[in-house]
Amino acid sequence: MSTATDAANTAVLPDTDAAASGDLETVRLVNGLSCELPANSPLAKLLHSQRTWIGPDAKQRLKILNAAKSVAIVGASPNPARSSFFVGTYLQQSSDYRLYFVNPNATEILGQPAYASLADLPEVPDIVVVFRRGSDIPQVVDEVLASGAKTIWVQLGIWNQDAAYYGEEQGLTVVMDRCIKVEHARFHGGLHLLGFDTGQITSRKTVR
Secondary structure (H helix, E strand, O other): OOOHHHHHHHHOOOOHHHHHHOOEEEEEOOOOOEEEEEOOOHHHHHHHHOOOOOOOOHHHHHHHHHHOOEEEEEOOOOOOOOHHHHHHHHHHHHOOOEEEEEOOOOOEEOOEEEEOOHHHOOOOOOEEEEOOOHHHHHHHHHHHHHHOOOEEEEOOOOOOHHHHHHHHHOOOEEEOOOOHHHHHHHHOOOOOOOOOOOOOOOOOOOOO
């Protein structure tokens, strides 16, 4: 009886017709290796849909945040209802970062000038925080590379692991699907259960 492993190993070998037509897709496995499979095969679709990329761990993320002096927010919004506005407010009030907002359709955000692109910033930011759709992330990675920035931080709920692998291959430090406000607050003693900045962290129970 063949095992699931045997089936996977067998499926890794593309058939001759698919190879001849060029209809192959490179997929990455959990162990970091990659292989070519017929793009329409069930195994290729399954592997492509699974998350195999693993970003920096908690200690590495803390190191990234502590080493940074400047942060640019791509996709920043002047709309108080948007999450980028909330995150920008937190970083402006609760961090020492030099903060830059990037939005070609805005002139001012949170009392600061808005820039049309990363290329227009007065300095190269240490971290580029991204509030864009997952499908936009490859383009943003190229913009980050062109700017000379070394770290791209893609916000919570945004995922494009092909872009994450690509960014790392180009020498970028990549953080993805994590909120920089939450990460900064949890490391610096300002994370409340509901995500608000309390200014302190304690194990004492709150008296209701």
